[in-house]
Amino acid sequence: AQSVTQPDIHITVSEGASLELRCNYSYGATPYLFWYVQSPGQGLQLLLKYFSGDTLVQGIKGFEAEFKRSQSSFNLRKPSVHWSDAAEYFCAVGPNRDDKIIFGKGTRLHILP
Amino acid sequence: KAGVTQTPRYLIKTRGQQVTLSCSPISGHRSVSWYQQTPGQGLQFLFEYFSETQRNKGNFPGRFSGRQFSNSRSEMNVSTLELGDSALYLCASSTGLAGYEQFFGPGTRLTVL
Numbered sequence: 001a002q003s004v005t006q007p008d009i010h011i012t013v014s015e016g017a018s019l020e021l022r023c024n025y026s027y028g029a030t031p032y033l034f035w036y037v038q039s040p041g042q043g044l045q046l047l048l049k050y051f052s053g054d055t056l057v058q059g060i061k062g063f064e065a066e067f068k069r070s071q072s073s074f075n076l077r078k079p080s081v082h083w084s085d086a087a088e089y090f091c092a093v094g095p096n097r098d099d100k101i102i103f104g105k106g107t108r109l110h111i112l113p
Numbered sequence: 114k115a116g117v118t119q120t121p122r123y124l125i126k127t128r129g130q131q132v133t134l135s136c137s138p139i140s141g142h143r144s145v146s147w148y149q150q151t152p153g154q155g156l157q158f159l160f161e162y163f164s165e166t167q168r169n170k171g172n173f174p175g176r177f178s179g180r181q182f183s184n185s186r187s188e189m190n191v192s193t194l195e196l197g198d199s200a201l202y203l204c205a206s207s208t209g210l211a212g213y214e215q216f217f218g219p220g221t222r223l224t225v226l
Contacts, residue, residue, distance in 0.1 A: 032213050043117070043203055043217035090156065094213055100169055101213050103148075103156040 002027050002096040006089075006104035014112045015083050021076040021107050023065075023091030033074040034092040034101070035065055044090060050074065061085070086111045115140065117206050117218035125224045131192040134221045138185050138206030144168070145187040146215065147179060150201040159202075162187055163209045191223075199225045 003026045013019055025031060032051055036044040048059025055067040065076045074091060088108045094101035118137045126132050138145050146169075147159040158171040162181035179189045185206075191198055201222050205215035 034214070036217075041219070043119075043219045044205075044215075045217070046214060049214060098169060100158055100161075100171075101215070105155040 004091055004093045004102050004104040006091055006107050008107045010108050012110040013081055016080050019078045019081045021089050023074045025072050025093040031093045035076045036090045037087045039087045083111045117216055119204050119218040119221050123222045126194050127226050130194050134189045134202055136187045136204030142206040142208055143185055144207045144209030146205045147189050148203040194225045196225050
């Protein structure tokens with residue numbers, strides 16, 4: 001069955017440091033892949049998406065993600081985080097056989113000043 | 114273009130009552146999906162409506178229902194509320210076409226006492 005795993009529930013990095021959030025998926029073919037961010041009290045905002053083509057995807061707010069088929073991963077990266085990046089990040093994959101997008105459990109990012 | 118709006122933003126109900134939540138999608142979007150978000154379960158898909166028809170449904174009891182109007186606005190109803198229904202209810206709109214990119218509203222925070 002299709003699934004998506006975000007191994008890290010919480011991640012803490014210092015402001016200005018680099019960031020990598022992990023996402024692994026199980027899917028029979030090449031999936032649609034998404035990263036969303038949710039700030040406190042807000043809905044989810046799409047950071048970036050991968051459908052096909054170049055495996056390195058650029059998103060908003062300086063984020064990028066790389067699709068690695070051999071590792072079934074779609075990790076999110078940012079070279080230098082800002083305090084405003086503190087939020088919860090969700091990886092999503094699909095569609096599954098019910099034609100739905102499946103969301104991971106999320107990774108909460110904390111930023112140290 | 115205006116984003117997805119949800120009303121009300123906050124709601125407090127008691128067990129046994131019923132509640133109706135409203136979602137207005139982005140203009141031109143014909144698909145509206147509803148999600149329940151809780152700390153323990155993460156994002157769980159409730160249902161999707163496309164052109165006034167339920168196109169997809171998650172694994173929730175029949176107490177959860179929805180509908181979509183001809184202007185694509187959607188409502189979600191929960192009857193006989195239980196304590197476990199306390200959650201953030203998110204609405205997401207999309208064109209409904211291939212791509213599966215969803216745009217989320219800010220959510221309705223429902224507290225059941």
